[in-house]
Amino acid sequence: MDDIQSPKISKIFIIRSKYVAVLLLVFICSFGTLYIKSFSNFNLQYLIVLSASSFTISSAPLSPYSAPIPSPRPAEEALTISSPAQLSPYSAPIPPPLPSEEALAPSISNVTSSSNGTTSSSNITSTTEHVTLRDQTPLMHNMTDTELLSLASSSVSKIREFTNYYKQVQKVAFMFLTPGRLPLSPLWEMFFKGHEGLFSIYVHPHPSFNETYPQDSVFYHRAIPSQPLYWGTISMVDAERRLLGNALLDSSNQRFVLLSDSCIPLFNFTTIYNYLMGSNQSFLSLYDDPRKPGRGRYNKQMWPTITIQDWRKGSQWFELRRDLALKIISDTKYYAIFKEFCRPSCYNDEHYMPTLVHILYSKMNSNRTVTFVDWSKSGPHPGKFKGSQITEEFLNQIRFGSQCVYGDNITTTICHLFARKFQPDTLGPLSRIAPRLYGFEI
Ligand SMILES: *[C@@H]1O[C@H](CO)[C@@H](O)[C@H](O)[C@H]1NC(C)=O
Ligand SMILES: *[C@@H]1O[C@H](CO)[C@@H](O)[C@H](O)[C@H]1NC(C)=O
Ligand SMILES: *[C@@H]1O[C@H](CO)[C@@H](O)[C@H](O)[C@H]1NC(C)=O
Numbered sequence: 001m002d003d004i005q006s007p008k009i010s011k012i013f014i015i016r017s018k019y020v021a022v023l024l025l026v027f028i029c030s031f032g033t034l035y036i037k038s039f040s041n042f043n044l045q046y047l048i049v050l051s052a053s054s055f056t057i058s059s060a061p062l063s064p065y066s067a068p069i070p071s072p073r074p075a076e077e078a079l080t081i082s083s084p085a086q087l088s089p090y091s092a093p094i095p096p097p098l099p100s101e102e103a104l105a106p107s108i109s110n111v112t113s114s115s116n117g118t119t120s121s122s123n124i125t126s127t128t129e130h131v132t133l134r135d136q137t138p139l140m141h142n143m144t145d146t147e148l149l150s151l152a153s154s155s156v157s158k159i160r161e162f163t164n165y166y167k168q169v170q171k172v173a174f175m176f177l178t179p180g181r182l183p184l185s186p187l188w189e190m191f192f193k194g195h196e197g198l199f200s201i202y203v204h205p206h207p208s209f210n211e212t213y214p215q216d217s218v219f220y221h222r223a224i225p226s227q228p229l230y231w232g233t234i235s236m237v238d239a240e241r242r243l244l245g246n247a248l249l250d251s252s253n254q255r256f257v258l259l260s261d262s263c264i265p266l267f268n269f270t271t272i273y274n275y276l277m278g279s280n281q282s283f284l285s286l287y288d289d290p291r292k293p294g295r296g297r298y299n300k301q302m303w304p305t306i307t308i309q310d311w312r313k314g315s316q317w318f319e320l321r322r323d324l325a326l327k328i329i330s331d332t333k334y335y336a337i338f339k340e341f342c343r344p345s346c347y348n349d350e351h352y353m354p355t356l357v358h359i360l361y362s363k364m365n366s367n368r369t370v371t372f373v374d375w376s377k378s379g380p381h382p383g384k385f386k387g388s389q390i391t392e393e394f395l396n397q398i399r400f401g402s403q404c405v406y407g408d409n410i411t412t413t414i415c416h417l418f419a420r421k422f423q424p425d426t427l428g429p430l431s432r433i434a435p436r437l438y439g440f441e442i
């Protein structure tokens with residue numbers, strides 16, 4: 001907290017934070033008991049931790065975008081922006097909504113009436129760190145994957161609705177899947193600089209990776225408990241779900257983007273944040289590929305749970321809304337089938353999420369990815385970009401060179417926010433272009 005206090009914090013905020021504190025206390029007293037009762041096995045300790053942290057979150061203006069004027073926040077769909085003008089990625093930053101008293105009562109009563117607690121984890125204590133304001137606290141815990149996913153998909157998802165009204169901030173979770181050190185980390189450091197409070201970082205390195213980032217790095221202490229990846233097995237999907245599970249524990253994370261060690265941002269933070277927050281769709285690519293590398297990978301033993309008509313393919317590099325992320329980590333039925341029957345030449349990372357989302361939750365998906373990769377050369381692997389290829393024209397071609405639909409009915413040339421397969425030697429040319437490309441220097 002101390003680090004966040006700055007001379008910018010005016011008296012208004014201090015007064016308001018007291019006001020919020022009193023409100024919250026009254027609220028916890030009146031509704032808290034009712035809420036707890038609705039969970040058979042619910043862990044009271046966790047509720048208190050989360051309530052305390054939601055209080056923390058409301059007590060200081062975190063972001064350059066936070067607005068001092070409270071505005072009503074009826075529901076989670078506040079993510080939705082109805083005016084087409086606001087949907088433009090260049091639009092002004094969306095002021096984070098503040099709690100409204102009116103919104104609380106009916107919604108909370110709906111939460112209580114519809115929730116079922118299922119999990120109580122014995123080693124929950126470490127998760128207290130996930131919900132603090134500072135991003136620099138360690139993410140390590142001793143939960144197994146099963147415990148983690150079960151915790152993230154049950155109590156926390158319900159707690160989120162409980163605490164949602166007290167948040168000023170909606171964050172984007174940037175989840176890096178990488179063997180070791182991120183070669184392009186200087187670019188990412190500058191990308192994130194000045195936007196503290198609007199993002200969370202999660203890194204899944206190989207477990208043997210034991211280097212640490214300097215204390216002032218955005219990647220400092222952002223590694224999660226990881227497992228090795230084995231080619232052609234479910235371990236890649238496991239790592240993705242592990243990242244999602246950890247990121248979901250922070251209830252202010254609303255969007256979840258998976259990135260690799262070779263990814264670069266194509267726009268600055270503000271543009272990317274507004275693009276994602278301004279859409280109510282997820283960006284998970286999925287399509288039906290009738291060819292051998294598509295339908296040809298379907299295994300008849302998956303029938304009848306998964307039919308060939310439901311079989312989908314898509315890029316591994318997704319960007320998800322919170323509700324879809326929760327659906328994905330809650331799945332056990334389809335996961336078990338993929339684990340058993342999707343073996344090379346079937347690749348889990350290209351089929352599990354697309355097929356699952358197609359079956360369970362296809363409506364809120366744009367069916368396209370926001371991560372560019374070059375498939376123009378034939379072959380099983382996408383093109384890699386090296387330093388000598390990097391020019392402003394080249395990057396602008398990737399940034400604006402295609403057309404797609406954004407939101408309900410807006411055609412845009414901004415279809416990709418990230419691009420991958422950038423080799424470490426691209427850092428030099430990228431830093432020369434960065435001031436014009438992103439508006440910052442590396
Ligand atoms: C998504 O947002 C658009 C407006 O941007 C709205 O028309 C549509 O109903 C929303 N969909 C859902 C399911 O909320
Ligand atoms: C609460 O749930 C009831 C029944 O499920 C529904 O009729 C009502 O509209 C809901 N209220 C809100 C505010 O969502
Ligand atoms: C609550 O649990 C019961 C039985 O475990 C299940 O049938 C029901 O769908 C659950 N409801 C919700 C809202 O999770």
Ligand SMILES: *[C@@H]1O[C@H](CO)[C@@H](O)[C@H](O)[C@H]1NC(C)=O
Pocket residue numbers: 122123142143
């Ligand atoms: C975490 O919980 C699991 C099972 O509930 C247990 O085996 C493990 O020892 C626990 N770890 C700690 C540090 O409590």
Ligand SMILES: *[C@@H]1O[C@H](CO)[C@@H](O)[C@H](O)[C@H]1NC(C)=O
Pocket residue numbers: 126140141142
């Ligand atoms: C995990 O468990 C070990 C041994 O029980 C303990 O020393 C360590 O502090 C625990 N780590 C966390 C983050 O709880």
Ligand SMILES: *[C@@H]1O[C@H](CO)[C@@H](O)[C@H](O)[C@H]1NC(C)=O
Pocket residue numbers: 208210211
């Ligand atoms: C890091 O791991 C390497 C081998 O993987 C080992 O040689 C080195 O001593 C380790 N360093 C630390 C600080 O643990």
Ligand SMILES: *[C@@H]1O[C@H](CO)[C@@H](O)[C@H](O)[C@H]1NC(C)=O
Pocket residue numbers: 286357358362363365366367
């Ligand atoms: C995405 O695909 C699903 C089928 O999987 C379809 O129902 C949905 O309308 C598609 N969404 C868009 C935006 O085209």
Ligand SMILES: *[C@@H]1O[C@H](CO)[C@@H](O)[C@H](O)[C@H]1NC(C)=O
Pocket residue numbers: 409
């Ligand atoms: C999309 O917008 C165009 C013009 O802005 C309109 O003609 C068209 O009917 C709209 N389509 C849908 C599905 O709303």
Ligand SMILES: *[C@@H]1O[C@H](CO)[C@@H](O)[C@H](O)[C@H]1NC(C)=O
Pocket residue numbers: 090267268269270271438439440
């Ligand atoms: C971020 O990029 C947008 C265009 O993509 C630009 O209008 C804006 O000025 C940039 N922000 C900064 C701080 O440079």
